[in-house]
Amino acid sequence: TTETTETTGGVDVPCGEELVCDGVSEYCSVVHPGVPDSPIEYSCPSIPGECVQDLTCACLEEQGVFGECEELPDGGLRVMVFLP
Numbered sequence: 001t002t003e004t005t006e007t008t009g010g011v012d013v014p015c016g017e018e019l020v021c022d023g024v025s026e027y028c029s030v031v032h033p034g035v036p037d038s039p040i041e042y043s044c045p046s047i048p049g050e051c052v053q054d055l056t057c058a059c060l061e062e063q064g065v066f067g068e069c070e071e072l073p074d075g076g077l078r079v080m081v082f083l084p
Helices: 057-062
Strands: 012-015 019-022 028-032 041-043 068-071 077-082
Touching (some): 012 028, 057 068
Parallel strands (some): 028 077
């Protein structure tokens, strides 16, 4: 058998300079540390199961994901957190 690399209708969500999150199952998390000169942290956490069919900032907030959420024009979500 051969493996196929068909797309599943996913959306690539750029996250920082190196990461690309899967906009269907992950969102881009950007954490700005409250310490000067500390690097910004980028990650691709999983979207809560309750939000897979309702991929909105409102759903993430209902599931306890805090931060400034943005629904991206090409699909996917980005959440920015600014630590004190």
